[in-house]
Amino acid sequence: FAREAGSDIFSLFFGGRETKEIEPEIRQQVDEYIKELVQQGKCELLPGVVFIDEVSMLDIETFAFLNRAMEQELCPILIFATNRGLTNVRGTDIVSPHGIPLDLLDRLLIINTKPYTKEEIRKILEIRAEKEKVKIEKEALDYLTQIGEKTSLRHAIQLLAPAYEVAKENKREKITVEDVKFVEERFVDVKKSVEYMKSLEEKFLK
Known part of the structure; x- marks a missing residue:
């Protein structure tokens, strides 16, 4: 956003500034200038990467904007992530894979x-324990790997920290099976x- 001095009551008394969106003509001039520098070999343009997690939460207007943005020459690499299957595109009644317009x-x-x-679960848990400086037998x-198989990797990782606290409380330097079982009973997946x-369900308010 471009900023210019405001003339409203707020700016008069408090020195604030109102915001104004950059006009399309200015954007176009900047794009043309950058493009000219690239063609002359004076600079290199790196588009970058935009990562959007839970992309199914975006609405139809946002998807329309992204669709147009992908047609631009200087569009960054877009990476979407989602764990949704067939679901509605937000803002519509259209059912689409991952909640993304077709x-x-x-x-x-x-x-x-x-x-x-x-094996992958075990390796990830091992790396995570090392990163968090947690010692584990x-x-x-x-046993934690088995929990990751039965429930989820995320749940198994989350049990690392409380299990280590239990181990320290019991004057142990490393997490034991008993420590993992102790926290497993108290923190459910x-x-x-x-x-x-x-x-x-019948006992809860509706």
């Missing part, structure tokens, strides 16, 4: 992801939480 989806390269294997790491809610 005309935009057709322009994307889609990368399929697969569930982590047991081999048997405890194996999403599936168990949903099952618990369903079992007590």
Whole structure:
């Protein structure tokens, strides 16, 4: 946004400034100037990368803007991430894969992801423990890997910190299987939480 001195009451008393959007003509002049410098070899233009997580949360107007932006010469690399399947495009009644309009989806390269294997879960937990400077016994790491297989990798990672606190409370330098079991009983994963809610559904206010 370009800024210019305001003339309203707020700016008069408090010295504030009102904002004004950059006009299309100015944007075009800047683009042409940059393009000229690139053609002359005086500079190199790196478009960059835009990463949008939970892309299914965007609405139809935002997708329309992104669709137009992708047609621009200086458009950055767009990376979308989502775990949604068939769902409505926000702001419409249209059901589309990942909640993305089909005309935009057709322009994307889609990368399929697969569930982590047991070995991959164990390696990720090992790396995470090392990054957080958490010491863990081999048997405890194996048990935590099993939890990651049954529930999710994220849940297993989240158990690392409280398990380490339990170990320190018991004057141990490393996390043991008992420490992992202790926190596992007290911090449930999403599936168990949903099952618990369903079992007590009649007792909750609606």
